[in-house]
Each structure stands twice: as structure tokens, then as C-alpha cells.
Amino acid sequence: MLNTALSSFGAQVVLVTSSDENHPPESMIDGNTETFWLSTGMFPQEFIIRFPDNMKISVISIDSSNIKQLRIEKSTQEDEKFDLMAEKEFEHIEGGLQTNEIPVDGSNATQLRFLILSGYDHFVSVHRVGIQA
Amino acid sequence: MVKLRARCIVVGDAAVGKSALSHMFCSDGSHFQKNYSMTAGVELLVKSVNIPETSDSVELYIFDSAGRETFVEACEKMWGQPSVVCVVFEISSLDSFNSCSRWLERVRAQCNGLQLLGVLVGNKSDLASRREVETTVAQEWAQEQGLQYLETSAKEMESCDAPFLSLAQAFYALYQDRRQMIQRLG
Ligand SMILES: Nc1nc2c(ncn2[C@@H]2O[C@H](COP(=O)(O)OP(=O)(O)OP(=O)(O)O)[C@@H](O)[C@H]2O)c(=O)[nH]1
Ligand SMILES: [Mg+2]
Numbered sequence: 243m244l245n246t247a248l249s250s251f252g253a254q255v256v257l258v259t260s261s262d263e264n265h266p267p268e269s270m271i272d273g274n275t276e277t278f279w280l281s282t283g284m285f286p287q288e289f290i291i292r293f294p295d296n297m298k299i300s301v302i303s304i305d306s307s308n309i310k311q312l313r314i315e316k317s318t319q320e321d322e323k324f325d326l327m328a329e330k331e332f333e334h335i336e337g338g339l340q341t342n343e344i345p346v347d348g349s350n351a352t353q354l355r356f357l358i359l360s361g362y363d364h365f366v367s368v369h370r371v372g373i374q375a
Numbered sequence: 376m377v378k379l380r381a382r383c384i385v386v387g388d389a390a391v392g393k394s395a396l397s398h399m400f401c402s403d404g405s406h407f408q409k410n411y412s413m414t415a416g417v418e419l420l421v422k423s424v425n426i427p428e429t430s431d432s433v434e435l436y437i438f439d440s441a442g443r444e445t446f447v448e449a450c451e452k453m454w455g456q457p458s459v460v461c462v463v464f465e466i467s468s469l470d471s472f473n474s475c476s477r478w479l480e481r482v483r484a485q486c487n488g489l490q491l492l493g494v495l496v497g498n499k500s501d502l503a504s505r506r507e508v509e510t511t512v513a514q515e516w517a518q519e520q521g522l523q524y525l526e527t528s529a530k531e532m533e534s535c536d537a538p539f540l541s542l543a544q545a546f547y548a549l550y551q552d553r554r555q556m557i558q559r560l561g
Pocket of ligand 2: 395
């Protein structure tokens with residue numbers, strides 16, 4: 243399920259801090275690692291993915307490049323505040339994608355917020371976000 | 376269409392003309408302040424630069440920083456992770472030129488290992504009769520440091536935009552380069 247496109251079950255990217263027409267945020271949830279969202283300068287960067295229903299999430303997977311510190315937060319209702327879910331420092335991968343599977347506590351979430359606090363370069367990319375529900 | 380964002384840190388000794396240059400650029404040359412008004416801390420100015428022959432732009436967040444030593448620590452806290460740097464001295468003061476390596480190091484120290492694109496600016500080119508720093512000397516040092524060298528006069532409105540336009544274009548070129556590199560990863 244980690245490789246399934248999140249968009250196929252109605253997930254949406256509802257906020258993003260960078261946008262290049264050639265690399266729309268939907269590229270992160272189309273299940274395809276060839277398409278990607280690219281940040282356009284300065285840290286932190288942020289994006290929020292919203293699900294149509296509450297999801298019980300046990301693992302979050304991310305294919306990316308140049309991300310250093312990442313924080314993931316969740317909320318259970320649209321207007322509710324975000325709570326910390328996981329914080330991780332990714333390894334720098336030269337000439338390939340960073341592939342990370344982050345185990346989380348299996349609690350409910352309708353929105354996931356990803357905060358990219360720093361990078362190994364000025365620009366970071368996210369190719370695929372997946373979840374194990 | 377893409378809009379990039381870059382943190383542009385402007386540093387150099389006190390009274391070399393950092394604020395004058397930043398304001399000339401951001402006000403499109405409409406405002407040169409003759410009386411010296413010291414910057415205490417950091418003044419943030421924002422201006423968007425269009426990249427020629429594209430519909431793309433780079434929004435520069437210009438951190439015009441104090442040259443007075445008293446404010447240095449406070450400034451460093453404000454910079455965050457710099458994208459590009461503009462190191463300024465005045466051609467009529469050798470001291471201000473000799474300080475440039477210290478200023479550059481200070482900004483580099485905040486970069487967490489990220490590449491730092493930059494320009495070296497010799498301001499007050501109108502004071503040519505009192506010149507203490509030869510163009511070739513400045514150019515040579517800039518080259519060693521991987522910086523581009525430019526001379527400006529905020530007073531005569533000479534080339535004030537050039538350092539910022541050059542930084543915006545260099546940052547844009549870096550983006551295109553990285554974009555292509557990442558395209559090959561997927
Ligand atoms: N002749 C001449 N004077 C200039 C030029 N640029 C700035 N000045 C003058 O130099 C003085 C200092 O300029 P500022 O821009 O305030 O200097 P600064 O580098 O911002 O100084 P701090 O904020 O204290 O670090 C002012 O009196 C300006 O009018 C120039 O190109 N030529
Ligand atoms: Mg100033």
C-alpha cells in the first residue's frame with residue numbers, strides 16, 4: 243500500500259509553500275517517483291496532505307532528494323491544531339533518491355503536515371508520499 | 376512560470392553604503408540618502424527580479440545588516456540559512472576592503488555546508504580621486520573566493536542594480552541546474 247497513489251483514494255495537497263508549474267504538488271501523491279514537487283528556495287518549506295476520511299496510519303513513506311530535517315505533524319479535523327508525529331534527519335544520498343519509511347503510532351489523522359526544516363541543497367524535491375493505513 | 380525565493384545577506388563595514396545600495400535597488404533609484412543613518416540590526420527589504428526572456432522571477436529577501444560590530448551577533452541570528460551574499464566595501468577605504476573576508480566567513484558559517492553564491496561590491500566609485508583599493512586587487516580576491524566583482528556608486532546611481540540582478544540570475548541558474556539533476560533521479 244505504501245506505493246499506492248494517495249490521490250487514488252481521494253487525498254489532496256491542500257497547502258504548499260513553493261510552486262513551479264512544471265512540478266505541481268500533485269506529483270507527490272500520484273504514486274510515480276518520476277514526477278516530483280520541487281521547492282523554490284529558502285527554508286523552512288511546508289506542505290499539507292488531506293484525506294477524505296480519518297486514516298489510521300502506521301507507516302509514512304517518502305521518496306525525496308536533498309531533505310535534511312523533516313518534521314511530520316497530524317491533525318484529526320480540518321480546523322484542529324497539528325500535533326507532532328515524527329521528526330527525522332534524512333541521510334544525504336548522492337545521485338539517487340532518499341527513500342525513507344517512518345513508523346508512526348497508528349493513530350488517526352485526516353491531515354498530515356510535512357515541515358522541511360533544512361536541506362542538503364538550496365532546493366529539495368519530493369517524488370512520492372505513501373502511507374500504510 | 377516559477378517564482379524562486381532567495382535570502383540575500385548584505386554585509387560589510389559600517390558606512391560603506393549597504394543601506395544606500397539596498398534602498399536604491401528597491402526604490403528603483405528614486406531615493407539616495409545623503410545623511411548617514413546607521414542600521415541597528417537588520418532591515419528586511421523585498422524585491423522581485425524578472426529573469427530576462429522567461430516568465431520566471433526571483434524574489435529577493437534582502438537582509439541589509441549593520442556594519443557595527445555591536446550588532447553582529449543579533450544580525451547572525453536573523454539571517455537564517457542564507458541563499459546568496461553581497462559583501463560591500465568602499466573603494467576609498469582599504470580597511471573596509473580588508474574586512475571583507477571576515478564578513479564572508481561570518482555568512483558562510485550560517486550556511487550549514489550549502490553552497491553560497493555571492494558578489495563583492497566596491498561602492499562609492501564616485502570617490503575615484505580618493506581610491507585606496509585598485510580594481511584589479513579587488514577582482515583577484517573576489518575570484519579566489521568565487522565571487523563576482525562589481526563597482527557601484529549609490530550616489531551617482533551607477534550600477535546599483537547590478538549586484539542584485541547578478542545574484543538573482545545566478546540563483547536562477549542554480550535552480551535550473553538542480554532541477555535537471557533531480558529530473559535524472561526519479
Ligand atoms: N560618495 C558616496 N557616498 C555614499 C555612497 N553610498 C552611500 N554613501 C554615503 O555613505 C554614508 C553611509 O551609507 P549607508 O548606506 O548608511 O552605509 P551602511 O553600510 O548601511 O552603514 P551601516 O548601516 O552603519 O552598516 C551615507 O552618508 C551615504 O550617503 C556612494 O556611492 N558615494
Ligand atoms: Mg546600513
